[in-house]
Amino acid sequence: MTRAIGQAALLHLQPVADHMRRHLAVADRLFMDEPRRRCSIAGVVKKSCFWAIASDDRS
16 A cells, blocks of 8 residues: 555656756756755654755746
């Protein structure tokens, strides 16, 4: 069941990722941050990180 949910999420999120990729590819400036957070999965706490990407098209 987990695999089916992952595949469904990928199917619905792929258009969003494609749009972001096109938008970020033509941006003049990109900013990226990699904050670290603790994540608990099945009672096990691990350090993880996620990536936040933003573009700034202001003149």
